[in-house]
Amino acid sequence: MSTNPPLRRQAGFAVVGVLALALAACGGSGSSSKDGKDPIKIGTSLPLTGEFSQPGKAAEQGYKVWQAVVNDGGGLLGRKVELVIKDDASNQNTIVTDYNALISRDKVDLLVGSYSSLLNLPASAVAERNRKLYVEPAGGSPKMFNRGFKYLFYSQQGTADRQGIVFADWVASLPAAQRPKTAAYPTLDDPFAAPSVDAIRAILEKAGVKTVYKQTYAIDTKNLDTIASAVKAADPELLVHGASFDDGVSLVRSLLKSGFKPKWLYQTTAPSLGDQYAKAIGAANTEGILFAVSHDPAAKTPGNPAFVAKYKEMYGGNPPEDAADAYAAGEVLGAAVKGVGSIDDQAKLADWLRKSAVDTVLGNLSWNANGSPKGEFLIGQWQGGKVNIVLPKDVATAEIVQGWKPGGAS
């Protein structure tokens, strides 16, 4: 007859429990307990599949180029950088799961952000709840920064509502005879595009540019022929289109089909996707299209030639804007880590960024207390089949060419 089996079983469980706790303590205490030789693990979840897969892939490339450049230079704090990248499939629920897993299961040391305001909204909340620094390469909706977050930083020049300010101010400053009299504003219902267009409209209306068309369309709108038809009926001199990529392409093609050519065409986001945009609407039809952009491959910003060269080596061609934005997010994170000299206290990293300015491939970045950046975007224009920076004038690589000339400059 056994003496006391339940008691013996309980003792066994206790031993197993103590061992498990000890193992967890060894394996899960983060980087601070390590010998400093292990790589610094940096986690992100990107839309590598699904609707945002195109910019998501570009962002992945940007992060990988940054990883290569940093590791070629000896790493961060003498440790190699190791990226842990998950695919959120462009889904808000998946990205929440991914960032939770990065923190609790993969036990990454640091985080960087995803693409789009739509995905960064929930992902940054996970980071904030876990008191993790969250430097995002995209996600400039003003809604991102009115939540009182302490660990969120946006590594482009400005939030969405600042994106077109330089362009709008320039239009408003034109002599009355040259200034467009009327404008139309079809806009994707998107947390980035809508605020950008609203801010431009406010400035232009104040400057006396009459709004003749203002409509928002849903994100799953595939056919923009009807909108082009309505814009044609309104006959604006300036068309400001709040777009992502596919709808940006579709509206231009619908305008061409409708036979309507506004004197000026400004689009958010789509024209900054370089060759893809030119192929999608036809290179000759890009002539004169204006847009806001965060990065210029030809810019002499700190580290930019090295970034462009490494990107060409790894992927070929000039880096797309989204790759440069991700690279800049890595630079911002790296600067904070070097500035503090440690990765143990993420609050210190955030405090350091709030007080500092960081040189990046996008230029010098600095932040408000809420993590929103203080700078201004560049304004690009398609000229002769390539993009030139035309505003602000102190960094411009070319003068603005008047008007949109589909079919070519002739």
Added chain:
Amino acid sequence: MSELVQSIVLGLLLGGVYALAAAGLTLIFGVMRIINIAHGAFLVVGSFISYTLWNTFGIDPFLGVLITTPVVFALGWLTYKVAVDPIRNAPMASTVLLTFGLALVLEALMGYVWGNDSMSTRPSYADASYSVGGLFIPKAQLYGGVVAVVVLLALGALLTRTWLGRAIRAAAINPTGAELVGIKVGSVASLVFAIGIGVAGAGGAITGVLYPFVPGSHYQWIARLLAIVVLGGMGSLNGAVLAAVLFGLTETITATYISPSWATAVPYAVVFLVLLLRPQGLLGTRSREDTVMA
């Protein structure tokens, strides 16, 4: 008035493309009772194949339908044999899960083969229009509509004027009875699945000219196509065509007279209202559920 006519013209052209895209989905459901969530993904496969034929060999995408359709048909047949056939008689939830998984696999394969960059098939007439009495009629939409009508008529003829079509309809109406008169329902099912997918491939060749696409574009398509098939009456080809045209018209007229922001929502509201009045859809038939199998 011209605004209304323009909206109707654009809506009819849009509906024609929707009809072709949805035809295969309703055909597969009609015969096999499978809700093919991967249908949108096969459509995008058709777009990519058509793009490759145009970009690499200079084959016009609408003429290329003659190549795209059989290639996607073969892909559909293979998919059926490998993945669908083993669970054809499983509960509907299983086939929904399976085809959803298939959609994800296809998306990943497309990303691997063609990459995730957005693509547009742009033959010379892609952005040109005919001008008729102040209206514009986009050439690509018009040609796409013509191809859609031709493919749908061919599909209709196949179903109504051939022995295969009779076998398909017999298998759809009464599979047990069809087996009794010597129709191999399993073989018919594999053919129907492949035909349905092939028609989706033809639709993809057309939509690839009209709209930019990436591997993930299938999510946007499947939602629309399911709504169209339900509105038309699940399994009814004529119903799907009617619903697709109604869907296209509702989209364009809503965008013109209410707001573009409602253009994608109002058609779904129409689906909701129609189903309240006719739960079987516009041309669907209500099945009797008061019979007991012996």
